Amino acid sequence: MIKISNLSFGYSNKKLLYSDLSLDIKGGNIYGLLGKNGAGKSTLLKNISGTLFPKKGKVIVNGSIPQRRKPSFLNTVYFISEDVTLPPLTLRKYLDLFSVFYPNFNADELNIFLKELAVSVPTKLSALSFGQQKKFSIAFALACNTQILLMDEPTNGLDIPSKAQFRQLIASVMTDDRIIIISTHQTRDLENLIDQVIIVDDGQLLLNESVDSITEKLIFETVSTPPNDKRILYAEKHLKGVSLVRENTSGEDTRINLENLFNGVTSKPQLAKEIFTSNTK
Numbered sequence: 001m002i003k004i005s006n007l008s009f010g011y012s013n014k015k016l017l018y019s020d021l022s023l024d025i026k027g028g029n030i031y032g033l034l035g036k037n038g039a040g041k042s043t044l045l046k047n048i049s050g051t052l053f054p055k056k057g058k059v060i061v062n063g064s065i066p067q068r069r070k071p072s073f074l075n076t077v078y079f080i081s082e083d084v085t086l087p088p089l090t091l092r093k094y095l096d097l098f099s100v101f102y103p104n105f106n107a108d109e110l111n112i113f114l115k116e117l118a119v120s121v122p123t124k125l126s127a128l129s130f131g132q133q134k135k136f137s138i139a140f141a142l143a144c145n146t147q148i149l150l151m152d153e154p155t156n157g158l159d160i161p162s163k164a165q166f167r168q169l170i171a172s173v174m175t176d177d178r179i180i181i182i183s184t185h186q187t188r189d190l191e192n193l194i195d196q197v198i199i200v201d202d203g204q205l206l207l208n209e210s211v212d213s214i215t216e217k218l219i220f221e222t223v224s225t226p227p228n229d230k231r232i233l234y235a236e237k238h239l240k241g242v243s244l245v246r247e248n249t250s251g252e253d254t255r256i257n258l259e260n261l262f263n264g265v266t267s268k269p270q271l272a273k274e275i276f277t278s279n280t281k
């Protein structure tokens, strides 16, 4: 369990990026963390992993305070940053240096994950292309078997087959107590994977809901003409009609469209709040 209470954080004292942000993140879920460029997704992940410290408020991860950086906390968390650069080391040397920090690291699993992601390791890891380095880092992170896995734009740079492999791997390593948070702009890559959606904007938490609750509260559909009488969160015209996100008052079950959800929640945060706090089904 990750509990963020009244978090205030800014890179300078004059301007806060987050002020008074509270958020609970529960085990057994894959979270999609969405936000515009510069919204603070990476910053939030770094506050959770203990590489940045709150100015005010608290982040508590399984009872530990990340900023204390105790080994017993650090070996339960793996953070894959957006830009991965592997050192000019052999695989053996890399494992000798880094796997020792993770008591549940499994070398056999690493080999399986590398094979599934189609990465063949050269003499020096730095000789891998950017996408291959990214895939190596994902395989290594998964093989560390940490309870918390934080991934910043993991599918950025991955080719089309690797994106599907990535989804399958993530789904296969999920357990009842694991927390996986994936920050991304590639919403289509995640649509079938995540079961919780967090949206941040302007230092505010706009949404933290399960996919089930989202599809219970909202309808995602394409219509020829938008209805007048419904509470419409988002409408986008295209060649085949109008893509809509509107309040679900009829109990219909539709498939989530993360991109339209994001556009709706960030453009009409007040309406989104009303819909998610109302009791209407």
Ligand SMILES: Nc1ncnc2c1ncn2[C@@H]1O[C@H](COP(=O)(O)OP(=O)(O)OP(=O)(O)O)[C@@H](O)[C@H]1O
Pocket: 011, 017, 035, 036, 037, 038, 039, 040, 041, 042, 043, 044
């Ligand atoms: N080290 C830093 N020093 C000063 N400002 C920073 C630093 N890192 C990030 N910022 C600023 O903090 C804000 C949030 O950055 P962050 O990287 O967390 O956003 P993000 O949501 O991950 O963005 P993106 O989607 O573009 O990756 C941005 O305005 C950024 O310029």
